[in-house]
Amino acid sequence: MIDIDKIHKVLANPVRRDILRWLKDPAVNFPDSRFPHAEGVPIxxxxxxxxxxxxxxxxxxxxLMRAGLLRMHRVGQWVFVSRNEQTIGLFIAALTEDMTQEDLAAAR
Known part of the structure; x- marks a missing residue:
């Protein structure tokens, strides 16, 4: 279960949105990384x-981690981060459903 309100608060900050946006396509946004992007991006x-x-x-x-939007894992001395696509997908679905219900209620 996700906390939609908590995620809204987390995403209110433009730096956090930038980080999530960059991590969506790490090969483009972190081209100089000497690590495979499948691992995520080094902090x-x-x-x-x-x-x-x-x-x-x-x-x-x-x-971002506490909100469940990022995953972190350690490989040796390195800590890598990547987007938690499952949580992001659940948030988008919940937001879409919430907005659809509001639209239906307003139409009545």
């Missing part, structure tokens, strides 16, 4: 792309 690559303090970027990543 350091995300830090390098954003002109913010490392602690700020880490806080954004942690917020």
């Amino acid at each position: 350091g690559a995300i830090h390098a792309r954003i002109n913010l303090a490392q602690s700020t970027v880490s806080a954004h990543l942690a917020t």
Whole structure:
């Protein structure tokens, strides 16, 4: 079960939306990565792309993780992140259903 309100709050921040957008196509958005994109993107690559303090970027990543929008896994010394497409799909479906119900109620 997903918390739609929590995800709305998380997505209200443009930096978090940028991170999710970049991770949708990591080969295009992180072309210099020396790792296969199937692993996800190393956290350091995300830090390098954003002109913010490392602690700020880490806080954004942690917020996305808590909302279930990102997955993290460790390979040796590296930590990789990728989008959690299942949660994103559930959120989109719930949002679509919620908006459809509101439209139906307004039409009555």
